[in-house]
Amino acid sequence: xxxxxxxxxxxxxxxxxxxxxxxxxxxxxxxxxxxxxxxxxxxxxxxxxxxxxxxxxxxxxxxxxxxxxxxxxxxxxxxxxxxxxxxxxxxxxxxxxxxxxxxxxxxxxxxxxxxxxxxxxxxxxxxxxxxxxxxxx
Amino acid sequence: xxxxxxxxxxxxxxxxxxxxxxxxxxxxxxxxxxxxxxxxxxxxxxxxxxxxxxxxxxxxxxxxxxxxxxxxxxxxxxxxxxxxxxxxxxxxxxxxxxxxxxxxxxxxxxxxxxxxxxxxxxxxxxxxxxxxxxxxxxxxxxxxxxxxxxxxxxxxxxxxxxxxxxxxxxxxxxxxxxxxxxxxxxxxxxxxxxxxxxxxxxxxxxxxxxxxxxxxxxxxxxxxxxxxxxxxxxxxxxxxxxxxxxxxxxxxxxxxxxxxxxxxxxxxxxxxxxxxxxxxxxxxxxxxxxxxxxxxxxxxxxxxxxxxxxxxxxxxxxxxxxxxxxxxxxxxxxxxxxxxxxxxxxxxxxxxxxxxxxxxxxxxxxxxxxxxxxxxxxxxxxxxxxxxxxxxxxxxxxxxxxxxxxxxxxxxxxxxxxxxxxxxxxxxxxxxxxxxxxxxxxxxxxxxxxxxxxxxxxxxxxxxxxxxxxxxxxxxxxxxxxxxxxxxxxxxxxxxxxxxxxxxxxxxxxxxxxxxxxxxxxxxxxxxxxxxxxxxxxxxxxxxxxxxxxxxxxxxxxxxxxxxxxxxxxxxxxxxxxxxxxxxxxxxxxxxxxxxxxxxxxxxxxxxxxxxxxxxxxxxxxxxxxxxxxxxxxxxxxxxxxxxxxxxxxxxxxxxxx
Numbered sequence: 166x167x168x169x170x171x172x173x174x175x176x177x178x179x180x181x182x183x184x185x186x187x188x189x190x191x192x193x194x195x196x197x198x199x200x201x202x203x204x205x206x207x208x209x210x211x212x213x214x215x216x217x218x219x220x221x222x223x224x225x226x227x228x229x230x231x232x233x234x235x236x237x238x239x240x241x242x243x244x245x246x247x248x249x250x251x252x253x254x255x256x257x258x259x260x261x262x263x264x265x266x267x268x269x270x271x272x273x274x275x276x277x278x279x280x281x282x283x284x285x286x287x288x289x290x291x292x293x294x295x296x297x298x299x300x301x302x
Numbered sequence: 303x304x305x306x307x308x309x310x311x312x313x314x315x316x317x318x319x320x321x322x323x324x325x326x327x328x329x330x331x332x333x334x335x336x337x338x339x340x341x342x343x344x345x346x347x348x349x350x351x352x353x354x355x356x357x358x359x360x361x362x363x364x365x366x367x368x369x370x371x372x373x374x375x376x377x378x379x380x381x382x383x384x385x386x387x388x389x390x391x392x393x394x395x396x397x398x399x400x401x402x403x404x405x406x407x408x409x410x411x412x413x414x415x416x417x418x419x420x421x422x423x424x425x426x427x428x429x430x431x432x433x434x435x436x437x438x439x440x441x442x443x444x445x446x447x448x449x450x451x452x453x454x455x456x457x458x459x460x461x462x463x464x465x466x467x468x469x470x471x472x473x474x475x476x477x478x479x480x481x482x483x484x485x486x487x488x489x490x491x492x493x494x495x496x497x498x499x500x501x502x503x504x505x506x507x508x509x510x511x512x513x514x515x516x517x518x519x520x521x522x523x524x525x526x527x528x529x530x531x532x533x534x535x536x537x538x539x540x541x542x543x544x545x546x547x548x549x550x551x552x553x554x555x556x557x558x559x560x561x562x563x564x565x566x567x568x569x570x571x572x573x574x575x576x577x578x579x580x581x582x583x584x585x586x587x588x589x590x591x592x593x594x595x596x597x598x599x600x601x602x603x604x605x606x607x608x609x610x611x612x613x614x615x616x617x618x619x620x621x622x623x624x625x626x627x628x629x630x631x632x633x634x635x636x637x638x639x640x641x642x643x644x645x646x647x648x649x650x651x652x653x654x655x656x657x658x659x660x661x662x663x664x665x666x667x668x669x670x671x672x673x674x675x676x677x678x679x680x681x682x683x684x685x686x687x688x689x690x691x692x693x694x695x696x697x698x699x700x701x702x703x704x705x706x707x708x709x710x711x712x713x714x715x716x717x718x719x720x721x722x723x724x725x726x727x728x729x730x731x732x733x734x735x736x737x738x739x740x741x742x743x744x745x746x747x748x749x750x751x752x753x754x755x756x757x758x759x760x761x762x763x764x765x766x767x768x769x770x771x772x773x774x775x776x777x778x779x780x781x782x783x784x785x786x787x788x789x790x791x792x793x794x795x796x797x798x799x800x801x802x803x804x805x806x807x808x809x810x811x812x813x814x815x816x817x818x819x820x821x822x823x824x825x826x827x828x829x830x831x832x833x834x835x836x837x838x839x840x841x842x843x844x845x846x847x848x849x850x851x852x853x854x855x856x857x858x859x860x861x862x863x864x865x866x867x868x869x870x871x872x873x874x875x876x877x878x879x880x881x882x883x884x885x886x887x888x889x890x891x892x893x894x895x896x897x898x899x900x901x902x903x904x905x906x907x908x909x910x911x912x913x914x915x916x917x918x919x920x921x922x923x924x925x926x927x928x929x930x931x932x933x934x935x936x937x938x939x940x941x942x943x944x945x946x947x948x949x950x951x952x953x954x955x956x957x958x959x960x
Contacts, residue, residue, distance in 0.1 A: 204483070205483045210484055247483055247486055249485075249486025249487060249488065250486075252486065262949055266509050266623065266624060266625045266626075267509060267626045268598070268626045276617070276621045276622055277621035277942075280621055280945060280948075284948055
């Protein structure tokens with residue numbers, strides 16, 4: 166069982182992305198960075214965040230932190246939502262674009278560019294899904 | 303009673319009830335006292351939709367299909383109906399349905415149950431928490447109550463993993479949101495449900511509905527104060543447009559009104575109130591002085607709070623469409639407008655849309671009138687006719703005998719009337735409209751009559767009818783009277799309708815326009831979807847091509863379709879157009895076609911440019927109209943068109959599920 170945001174989750178996701186995803190075919194040689202802020206994390210209602218950076222379709226960084234910022238990191242996109250929303254996304258019940266349309270995720274940055282990126286990041290989101298099977302209740 | 307007999311009774315009454323319920327379209331008119339009958343006592347007392355005639359329609363379908371088990375709440379729902387018959391009168395006026403039969407069937411069903419079959423629904427931690435906020439009575443997880451919200455916020459065939467909660471104050475709404483966040487439950491507010499019911503059944507279903515979590519039913523936020531000294535009203539989120547209009551009228555004031563059953567605050571939030579009175583009274587943030595809102599964190603704010611970030615500006619374009627309001631309006635201070643002593647209604651009939659549009663834009667740019675619109679013959683026929691068949695005959699006569707395809711409808715003062723009459727060769731006045739309302743059965747019976755055949759042979763039948771001696775003959779043959787129009791209703795309701803039609807307001811076109819009780823007839827026993835939007839009025843050919851595009855898409859999918867109405871906006875710089883596609887809401891195949899037509903017309907509108915689509919309107923009603931309408935958008939590029947399609951696929955699950 167791999168719990169969302171755990172050390173094991175970070176390692177598994179890193180390994181999966183590096184080993185299974187092809188930078189050109191799956192990640193379109195993309196260079197971008199995303200800060201995901203997760204609010205109302207159970208059991209004590211904290212805020213956590215993860216930072217993903219891709220360079221030329223290769224994973225450069227994947228980190229998890231408490232709070233809503235990473236020192237020294239300025240992500241191109243920041244998405245913010247509560248733990249339940251991320252859980253629904255990682256369980257495949259809710260798409261990223263739908264979450265944006267329904268205001269369940271808030272985006273900082275150009276929405277039109279973000280929508281382009283979401284499409285290109287399908288494989289990345291899928292890999293996060295495949296490596297997450299436990300959540301805080 | 304033998305068990306066989308019990309089964310027969312059960313089957314017959316439930317079957318008949320389901321047949322009625324399937325024709326119901328969630329117009330919600332049973333929740334407003336628009337005929338002066340009073341309100342459903344059960345709904346008024348218990349609040350939840352299941353206790354109103356509207357909600358029982360969904361409940362009975364689920365009971366018949368065996369999708370829900372009987373509970374103590376089901377017994378309460380059944381017993382709470384006094385069979386007073388108010389719902390039959392209300393529903394019959396708009397849709398010709400008899401919802402009391404549904405209530406009777408539920409009663410019979412419950413009476414025939416063995417007590418051992420009745421279950422109690424256990425309270426869980428979530429429900430306990432919600433009840434601590436609103437009180438035991440006003441939060442529930444009972445499936446018999448939850449199902450009543452199907453199609454007007456909950457998608458059909460849903461798992462019913464919901465809590466329904468009915469707060470009575472802004473503070474309670476705030477606490478519910480904080481509770482939802484803490485427990486990671488999605489939530490959505492529901493007011494009158496009118497937008498949900500006409501769009502969420504088949505169009506953008508996944509985007510507009512709530513698939514699990516907390517439904518916040520705002521009905522109990524009933525604050526309503528009229529302040530004549532400042533021409534303002536304070537209105538809570540549970541107040542309908544009809545209710546505020548009625549209260550304002552007592553002070554010779556009126557509010558900008560769209561759907562009668564829509565809750566006023568949510569109507570502001572959802573579309574900024576799209577109305578034929580919008581050229582004069584405004585749109586979007588023009589409607590209110592101040593609003594109280596609760597945001598996603600449960601924080602309560604007011605627009606009048608010092609130091610807040612500009613709340614009137616929003617990004618537009620297809621990448622910024624949103625399917626949920628970011629904040630819940632719980633209370634608003636809204637503008638009221640004066641009613642003048644000499645208000646009149648005048649209609650100008652047209653054969654060609656181009657001519658009607660030209661007049662409408664001229665009137666709009668000169669700020670003539672209070673309410674301005676083009677109504678199609680179909681719209682007019684639906685409004686004025688008390689039954690479906692009569693409306694079909696009415697429309698047939700207009701189109702085939704009179705060549706009356708459009709009317710420019712003007713509500714204004716005597717000064718406005720003079721201007722219109724100078725511009726038009728002939729008009730239909732209020733007295734003629736009254737005759738058409740009270741003589742609708744006779745008018746429809748004239749279909750293919752000698753009188754109309756002779757009239758249709760005239761070069762200009764409209765002129766011959768409205769500016770010549772034929773008008774006198776028409777009015778005489780209509781024999782307009784309350785008795786005449788009451789005859790088309792069920793026998794046991796005829797006395798009621800005879801009395802109703804003696805009330806001056808029921809034939810007063812100005813009153814009917816302001817209170818908006820007739821447009822609900824568009825939803826009689828079938829559903830419609832009304833895409834459209836605002837278009838810059840400066841290029842007439844562009845406007846006409848845009849409208850034609852909607853007709854072409856309707857033909858492509860084999861849908862019954864018609865332009866609904868056009869109304870000017872922002873001193874005639876724009877016109878708002880609603881194009882209606884009608885469909886059988888019980889037929890998923892039909893529903894999917896509607897979904898495709900909605901998306902395709904929206905995409906084509908983006909490509910054509912100079913259009914602010916209905917999608918761009920959704921949930922942007924809080925912003926200044928200047929931020930939504932300007933800059934006038936250009937047509938999108940091929941690359942952006944592709945992105946629009948991809949956005950829909952990723953959000954709505956691919957073309958087959960639109």
